[in-house]
Amino acid sequence: MEIHDALERADQEAFTREPPKTLKGQIGFLMKQLKTTKAVAAELRVSQRSVERYRKGERKHPPKEIQQKIDAAVRARWQPQVRKRRRKQAAATGGITVETRARFGYTAPIGTTDDGRFRRLTVHLPPDYARRLFEAREAGASDQEMRGIIAEGFKDVYFQDGGARAMGLSDVTFTDIDYLDLDY
DSSP: OHHHHHHHHHHHTTOSSOOOOSHHHHHHHHHHHHOSHHHHHHHHTSOHHHHHHHHHTSOOOOOHHHHHHHHHHHHHHSOHHHHHHHHHHIIIIIOEEEEEEEEEEEEOOTTSOOOOEEEEEEEEEOHHHHHHHHHHHHTTOOHHHHHHHHHHHHIIIIISGGGTSOTTOOEEEEEEEEEEEEEO
């Protein structure tokens, strides 16, 4: 889930305004989005009565794990048009920057070392890779499938330098992710 989480963090960096900070404001926002206290309760996995208490201000301090669920639910729904516009721009012209520390290995001609090793890389991938990554996410692709797209981008941009070197390189593996950050 590293790539899904990194895409979500990158989406949230696009916010032009901060989401509501107060519990009452957050529950009010979720009520506008989900329409009923029952739907909000199901989303947060709490009782309907708890949602009503939060909404009226009768209860102001939910348990920490419930507060985290509320924050995540609000952030996931906050400013969808801003997110969509930013993804569209990245897929059309901007591309996506991947910063990671992970193990990279590759299949190469005999006589070269192809042992995987940890590398810290920051690589800007062209818009085509951003588009493919967003489409895969929308289609519900697994983290492994999305890693394949990023690995292919690293192969083309970093290892082969757009066709200028390492032409015998066929497959790049992208495993043991220490951290991953995306920006677009």
